[in-house]
Amino acid sequence: MVYALSAIIAVLLGVCGYLLSRLYKIRLSDGPSSKGKDYELKKTWSKFDELLASLMVIHNLGAIGSGKTKQNEFFQIALDNACDLVGAIRGSVMVYDETNKELKIVASRGISREIIENTHIKKGEGIAGRAFEKGEIIFVTDPSQNPQYKGFMGYHEQTEPFISLPLKVQEKVYGVLNIHMPKGNNSFTDYDLKFLNILGGETAVTLENIKLYESVENFYLEMVQTLARIIDAKDSYTGDHAARARSRAVKLAKELNMPQQMVKYVEYAALLHDIGKIGIDARILLKPGKLTDEEYGEIKKHPMIGYQILAPIEFLAPVAQMVLYHQEWYNGAGYPDGLKGEEIPVGSRIVAIIDAWDAMTSDRPYRKAMSRERAREELVKGAGKQFDPKVVEVFLSLEEKEFSDSAKN
Ligand SMILES: [Fe+2]
Incomplete structure (x- = not known):
């Protein structure tokens, strides 16, 4: 009207x-x-x-x-x-x-x-x-x-x-x-x-x-956040994964001097990147042991499912792209499209690192969380292969600061 x-x-x-x-x-x-x-x-x-x-x-x-x-x-x-x-x-x-x-x-x-x-x-x-x-x-x-x-x-x-x-x-x-x-x-x-x-x-x-417009925007966002909470509940060992990923992604995007609007998009992408898991069978998601090739194939569908959920929401279009490519590897060995280096949206490169960090430093039913030092080593090893080396460097210096600040308190 x-x-x-x-x-x-x-x-x-x-x-x-x-x-x-x-x-x-x-x-x-x-x-x-x-x-x-x-x-x-x-x-x-x-x-x-x-x-x-x-x-x-x-x-x-x-x-x-x-x-x-x-x-x-x-x-x-x-x-x-x-x-x-x-x-x-x-x-x-x-x-x-x-x-x-x-x-x-x-x-x-x-x-x-x-x-x-x-x-x-x-x-x-x-x-x-x-x-x-x-x-x-x-x-x-x-x-x-x-x-x-x-x-x-x-x-x-x-x-x-x-x-x-x-x-x-x-x-x-x-x-x-x-x-x-x-x-x-x-x-x-x-x-x-x-x-x-x-x-x-x-x-x-x-x-x-x-x-x-803003009230409609907020309404959608609330809806999508509710969905994100549902994923958290389903993919139970990730706990408050989404919230932690969100705040780290914001810090990282700011440190990389991204424009304010892009920082917002990265924040949403971090929050919503695994929203596509809502379409994956819970038995596969929660399976404690090794996945079969077929099961892994199912898991690999989650970026595309996430993209399909978010793409129709106009103001989340850049977020949908970031979600689609959050499992790409910097050297081109990731999925779904095998994009390489700068071809991968920078928001996706940020989310990939945040996500990996969170996964490595959280307990899983089949293994204990890695120590902070081990996880840092893994990121360094993955720089240039799975991860954007520049983003890894900035992430590690932010993490170092966060760690020394928490040690002081
Ligand atoms: Fe993912």
């Missing part, structure tokens, strides 16, 4: 943009007019252009980029667009935090870190708190004369007028957009107010889209 609405808004914005640009050209060549009037007209139309461009940016972020765009990035982009539109050098976006019942600054321009961190505004408090509570725009021309302004955001050096605009979809208010007057101006124009209002409305709708 929201996506259908988004598509309609996108089409309308496009059509509007085209019509306005046509009108703009026609009006400027339209008969004699005084120079001043012409200038005003030109300025207004060019503002329309800017507004449309801003709306398109914000709208596209929500409609196309949702899932890729995180809320905080989105707020910063919306704020920058609003400030640029009216030429303001100071502004902020505040969002209502339901847990602490207060408005917090989530994006800012021209505001010190100290103020950002110390701003906690209750509903109805100060100008922003009132704009939020009432869901109405509040415009303050002279902050020094306004008793509500005192203490607003905890800083008094601000004397320029400002506007506090609720980010609202129908009756639901998510937060406020505060824009301070551009330098040298003593009031916002009517157009500024109208433009900001439109921009605020679109920002709120887009935010709602992103929130919706």
